[in-house]
Amino acid sequence: MTKTLFEPSIRSRPVYGELSPRAGSAHLFIADGEGAEAITDMFAKAGADAPALLAKSHIIYMPGPYGTDLSAALQALGAAQFHRAPSFNAAELRIRKVLTDAHMGLQVYLAGTETVIGLAQREVMMAGLPFEAVQTEHRGSLSRRVQCVHCKGVTENVTTDPFVCSHCGLNLFVRDHYSRRLAAFQGVNIDAEDPGLVPAAVERFK
Amino acid sequence: MGLEFNTETFRNDFTFKNSPRAIRRFPFPFDRDDYMYSVNMEPHVPGRPGSVFEHMFDVDEHYVAEMRDRAQVLADDPLRCQSLPHMELAGWDLLELIMESKARDYPQWFELHKNGNRWHWINRPMEIEQKFTFLDPTTLPCGPMEYITRQAQGDFTLQDQRDDNLWIEAGMVTTQADWSLDFDIGMSFHEWHAPVPKAHQMGVFDRALKFLLKLQHGAPVRRFNWTMTVDPLLDTSPENYPKWGPTKTTLTPENIGNRQHLRVELQTLHRLPRSNAIAFPIRCYLIKFEELVTIPKWARRLHRVIRDIDPELSTYKGFIRNRELMVQYLSQFDDGAPTSPGWWPDE
Numbered sequence: 248m249t250k251t252l253f254e255p256s257i258r259s260r261p262v263y264g265e266l267s268p269r270a271g272s273a274h275l276f277i278a279d280g281e282g283a284e285a286i287t288d289m290f291a292k293a294g295a296d297a298p299a300l301l302a303k304s305h306i307i308y309m310p311g312p313y314g315t316d317l318s319a320a321l322q323a324l325g326a327a328q329f330h331r332a333p334s335f336n337a338a339e340l341r342i343r344k345v346l347t348d349a350h351m352g353l354q355v356y357l358a359g360t361e362t363v364i365g366l367a368q369r370e371v372m373m374a375g376l377p378f379e380a381v382q383t384e385h386r387g388s389l390s391r392r393v394q395c396v397h398c399k400g401v402t403e404n405v406t407t408d409p410f411v412c413s414h415c416g417l418n419l420f421v422r423d424h425y426s427r428r429l430a431a432f433q434g435v436n437i438d439a440e441d442p443g444l445v446p447a448a449v450e451r452f453k
Numbered sequence: 454m455g456l457e458f459n460t461e462t463f464r465n466d467f468t469f470k471n472s473p474r475a476i477r478r479f480p481f482p483f484d485r486d487d488y489m490y491s492v493n494m495e496p497h498v499p500g501r502p503g504s505v506f507e508h509m510f511d512v513d514e515h516y517v518a519e520m521r522d523r524a525q526v527l528a529d530d531p532l533r534c535q536s537l538p539h540m541e542l543a544g545w546d547l548l549e550l551i552m553e554s555k556a557r558d559y560p561q562w563f564e565l566h567k568n569g570n571r572w573h574w575i576n577r578p579m580e581i582e583q584k585f586t587f588l589d590p591t592t593l594p595c596g597p598m599e600y601i602t603r604q605a606q607g608d609f610t611l612q613d614q615r616d617d618n619l620w621i622e623a624g625m626v627t628t629q630a631d632w633s634l635d636f637d638i639g640m641s642f643h644e645w646h647a648p649v650p651k652a653h654q655m656g657v658f659d660r661a662l663k664f665l666l667k668l669q670h671g672a673p674v675r676r677f678n679w680t681m682t683v684d685p686l687l688d689t690s691p692e693n694y695p696k697w698g699p700t701k702t703t704l705t706p707e708n709i710g711n712r713q714h715l716r717v718e719l720q721t722l723h724r725l726p727r728s729n730a731i732a733f734p735i736r737c738y739l740i741k742f743e744e745l746v747t748i749p750k751w752a753r754r755l756h757r758v759i760r761d762i763d764p765e766l767s768t769y770k771g772f773i774r775n776r777e778l779m780v781q782y783l784s785q786f787d788d789g790a791p792t793s794p795g796w797w798p799d800e
């Protein structure tokens with residue numbers, strides 16, 4: 248699977264680029280699922296510079312929402328540190344520690360689903376790293392992390408629009424309005440004005 | 454000044470109404486018979502005596518009741534008031550701006566006495582008296598922005614300025630036209646405006662941001678925004694949309710005059726002196742159609758604006774489903790006569 252192509256959208260919706268090797272004092276990679284391929288592709292591009300880069304790299308990786316696990320290929324790169332976590336949640340404290348310990352010149356590379364890119368980017372933001380030090384590349388599932396604007400609960404891996412809030416049970420439509428602070432899209436009650444009139448769910452974010 | 458404050462509600466039995474004086478001074482936002490987005494900003498200089506532009510912050514007959522409604526909204530949902538940690542200084546700037554303006558413009562209601570950093574604030578309509586040390590948060594019962602905006606009509610947001618952008622990073626938002634501070638806090642100018650149709654493509658936001666980045670202290674500007682609200686509900690929040698959304702389906706030709714309200718926001722923008730942040734007060738005024746049509750020029754004009762509005766705007770503003778009903782009702786008051794330029798009622 249290669250880089251995802253997105254339809255043009257509204258200005259709060261994140262846009263993603265393509266990872267490319269940069270000069271830096273250290274390199275932190277956070278990826279899930281198919282995001283592993285963005286990293287292996289990047290090192291392939293680095294060519295002769297790859298070994299020096301890998302010697303300063305820390306890769307934190309977790310399987311994608313549908314179980315895609317490319318740990319073996321990443322581990323085979325031979326980075327200074329490689330860590331496979333079962334989920335983002337499990338990796339969170341490690342990521343925070345690495346970011347707090349970071350020195351000037353750390354380069355951050357995020358790849359995979361919007362959920363993991365968004366959650367990791369939020370950690371990077373909270374750690375106060377400069378925006379320019381972060382690169383992102385989307386690969387894999389388009390499923391969304393959506394916050395219900397009514398009960399504030401977040402539903403993970405939303406693939407259909409509308410969907411049922413996993414916390415309060417309201418039928419929500421999924422907006423493209425996105426909060427980087429919450430790392431979530433916004434879900435709004437679809438049948439408030441016509442209770443019970445809920446259109447059939449369409450798989451929009453596979 | 455014999456202005457009394459109304460005892461009225463903005464929920465449940467909805468006893469809110471405008472006095473004849475409040476109707477005449479209503480900030481009707483249309484200066485012509487049609488409407489489209491534009492970079493509509495003008496200097497916020499004192500306007501006609503008696504008008505909502507007379508003072509920096511307009512205090513009207515709804516003041517006390519609005520503050521009571523705000524306290525209720527905050528008790529139900531404390532997330533309506535938030536301030537990221539680095540915004541406290543901007544909160545003090547805002548507190549100073551509001552206290553100084555109100556004490557200057559309404560000395561019969563508000564007093565501010567300063568002895569160095571030791572301040573003494575008196576708010577008579579709300580029966581509040583507070584001695585505190587300016588810039589010392591431990592001397593107030595809550596943060597400075599929350600403290601003063603619990604005593605000031607309208608919503609308030611504070612925008613930090615950095616990286617050639619504005620960041621919405623604090624706010625008191627309980628009378629909003631369907632947007633969530635809790636969701637938007639931390640966003641940049643184009644991000645929080647993302648859901649608005651057309652205006653991005655028209656270049657409105659690029660030009661507005663460019664202008665605002667150069668806004669000077671002491672030279673505030675103002676603009677209008679407007680939408681439609683069924684019943685005089687101040688808190689039309691997305692959070693509570695499942696509660697107020699259904700009221701849109703209950704309008705009939707018989708009750709529309711009484712229940713449909715034009716909702717106008719008088720927005721001002723102020724550069725703050727210490728923090729260099731921008732304060733954005735969003736003052737909401739409501740008027741039911743029956744009250745509005747007592748001003749013939751406004752009735753004619755509102756009919757034409759709603760009849761001819763771009764459907765993308767009426768959809769975004771959330772009144773597309775009742776637009777025909779509105780046009781039908783308002784058409785009774787439009788004899789086709791030309792309207793005079795500007796928004797003031799004819800003498």
Ligand code: HEM
Pocket residue numbers: 490491492493610612619621630631632633637645646647648649652657658661665676678679680731733769770
């Ligand atoms: C810097 C302070 C400002 C803040 C915090 C602010 C905030 C907002 C918010 C939260 C919305 C609702 C967006 C949504 O649907 O979620 C909005 C709408 C809008 N804003 Fe602003 N705004 C600011 C300044 C301006 C300025 C200077 C302009 C000038 C052109 C402007 C033009 C608009 C327009 C045209 C809309 C659509 C309103 C409608 O049709 O109801 N805003 N603004």
